[in-house]
Structures are given as structure tokens and as C-alpha cells.
Amino acid sequence: MSLGALDAAAAYGRILSTGASKPAAAGSAAVEGGFGSLVENMIGGAATQMRAAESASSAQIAGKGDLVDVVTAIGAAEQALETVVAVRDKVVNAYQDIMRMQI
Template sequence: MSLGALDAASAYGRALGVGTGLKTGGAAAAGGASAGEEGGFGAMVDNLVSNAADSLRTAEAASAAQVAGKGDLIDVVTAIGAAETALDTVIAVRDKVVNAYTDIMRMQI
């Protein structure tokens, strides 16, 4: 999955609940953590991982209900799609953080 800068800023803004997050430009407008924000980036990542785990649990429960004959196939497909999207987002954020860390470590002082 390829995640561009605009997609990342949009996903970050949605996770924070501020729309696209690109109102005035710059890191602060994209949801950058400031001294007055509650939790900042760490809280956003924690929320993202928790939501992904909840989506995976919901998909697992829907699949189990379908196997038991009590669930609807449309609900299973929808839950699995939501879980896949959440997991892809978590993986993309992780990859971007690892790439940023690698770039910082390669910088010469």
C-alpha cells in the first residue's frame, strides 16, 4: 500500500477528528503535537491501534457468527473490509515512522 503525504495528513486529521487537517499548512495544521494539545502523537497512535484491534475483534466475531449460521454474509464482508483498512493504516503509519527514524539516523551532525 502506497501512502502519500496528503493521504497521511488526511488520515492523521481524521484520527484527530479535525477534517483534513490542512487548513493553514505546516506541521501544526496537519495535527502536529503542541504543548496545549492533549496526548499528541502518542495518543493518536494509541487510539489508532485500539481502533484497529476493535475492528479485528468485530470481524472475528462476525466471521464466527457466520460459521455458526447466525450471521449475515454482508456483515462479515463489511467487517473484514473495515478491519483490513484499519490494519493497512496502522502498517502505513508504522512504515512512515520507521522511515522517518531511519532518515534522522542517517543525517550528519
């Protein structure tokens, strides 16, 4: 999977718009909540999107849902999951870069 700079910036903007994490002020020592809470909120949001897609699919199978709602919910869940996977890949790559650094 390839993640462009604009895709990463757009994903980060979506996360910030949900209020998951607030950037630190110039003199501040730490970000409120930090990276761990950012990742936790991303995973929680992805899980919520997947549950919504699953319930929309179940409603459609039962004949009570609309196909457009199912497709929209599945698309949102897919995008949330791809964002989480992209962030995970970037974190793993950064960790590997750090581990390759000479002391």
C-alpha cells in the first residue's frame, strides 16, 4: 500500500477534526492525551464504522435497509480501516528506521 503525503495529511486532518487529539502549544511540554490516545481513538472509530456497516448489511439482508446506506457504511468502514493500517505501517517503518540507526 502506498500512502502519499496528501493522503496522510487528509487522514490526520480527519482525526484532528474529530477532537481525538489537540496539537501542543509552542511552549507546552506534552500533547494532551498523546499519540497513544490518538491511536486508541482511531481504532475505536474504525471499530464503530465496522459495526455500523455490519448492522446496515444485516438490515439489508432482512429486507429493512437501503442498499445505498449499506454501500455508504461499508465505504466509510473501509476508509477508516485503511487509515488505521496506513498509520500502523508508518509507525512500523519509523520504528525500523530507529532500530537501524547506529549508536
